Amino acid sequence: MTTTSTLDPENWDDFRAQAHAMLDAALDHIAGARDKPWRPVPSDLGQRYAIPEDADSGLPPEQLVEKIRRHVLPHHGGNTHPRFWGWVQGTGLASDVMAAIASTAINGNLGGRHHGANEMEREVIDWTRRVMGMPEGSSGVFVTGTSQATVLAFQAARVKAIKGLRTRGQAGVRLTAYAAAGVHNATKKALEALGIGSDNLRLVPLMDGKPDPTALRDMLAKDRADGALPFLLIGTAGSVDVGAFDDLNTLADLAEAEQLWLHVDGAFGAWTRLADEPWRSLSDGIGRADSLALDFHKWMYVGYDCGLVLMRDEEAHRAAFAARPDYLQGADTGLAGGEPWFCDYGIDLSRGNRAIKVWCALQMYGQAAFAEAITDNCQRAAQLGELVQAEPAMALGAPVISNVCVFTARSDLDSNAQSTLNAHIAQTLQDSGTAVFSTTKIGGTTLLRAAITNHRTTADDVTAAIAAVAREATASI
Incomplete structure (x- = not known):
């Protein structure tokens, strides 16, 4: 009877050699991105990926590396190529390789507890907060992307709007949300997922390409008269179709006056905060949002997936998600320390280290x-x-x-x-x-x-x- 794990390599030296070969293949692929545009997927590719039902043993590492080299690396989605402009997709960075190696070796779970990866995520969140102009003390959590970030932001807005919502539900309250025509479909899907319903999304007419404030006020007055509870105003920083920006300062003024939660979809356009003029000023006012959704895997170029939600009110953010059963109780010291835990700011308890990709990129290239x-x-x-x-x-x-x-x-x-x-x-x-x-x-x-x-x-x-x-x-x- 052996006590050796069968899932670790039997010979680490042999595995190390094949891991180096895999690293070389990956770096060759990235370095040669210009010569590797998207190509139609072969009709038999699924068969090449098939996992035999009667497979009693796996492949030796050298055969796995060769299989990846021949059948995985060539059939990419095209977004690493310099003439890929079809959709807003990032290119990936060489620094992602460093991040992946370190992240894989540690295998951190960033749901909570006291270890270094949580401190890294906090520092990257704080850097992003400063870039976006949100106040000190704002909260954030890394997510898969803007679609998930939108759900978290809308839930925080909903919990703030309806007392006792987490235990009693909406209890017949009809919430209404407002956005300019052309808002990203993530808004509609989030409202549907939360049970608010996409019929309660009001599309505000445009005036000179931006939401018409007068029309918005009229819509709010009508909905309130009809017994609805307006709770959410969504602004767009970088529309999908044409890259347009709402007047975020005007929306922030309206949200404050009408007591609405202002959410900004900044999936890619938020990063104009780093650009030169005249593009930087497109996102003026973004730091006034109550919540902001953005992606690093788009216009910050890091590998998928890597999104973030920022919220101005840390207490409102935590109130929407915090829940600690007995087995997750924290402590003053030891591994159960390290408060606050990120599981209290979103729906995931098991979370990988997405922030390391951003951290490595900023360390390697600089802002x-x-x-x-x-x-x-x-x-x-x-x-x-x-x-x-x-x-x-x-x-x-x-x-x-x-x-x-x-x-x-x-x-x-x-x-x-x-x-x-x-x-x-x-x-x-x-x-x-x-x-x-x-x-x-x-x-x-x-x-x-x-x-x-x-x-x-x-x-x-x-x-x-x-x-x-x-x-x-x-x-x-």
């Missing part, structure tokens, strides 16, 4: 490097817009505000023909590995869309991509 990269992404979007306007047949679908450019390849065609052509060009350039644009609709017409959150994108990439669009637009008609 200024991210400011430069974010600014450059905005400059590349502006360049793309200028190239579109220089092409006689092309036209912008909306002004280039931040890092998103929406355009048509042939403005001389009717709406249906434009829609067909733009969708065809997006598909063709994706399949060929030339560039990844996505599509969106404005005024009923399908347009090409580039959302640049890619630190590898250069001016030459933008020029080459527009040239490819122009060629396809000519060849397809």
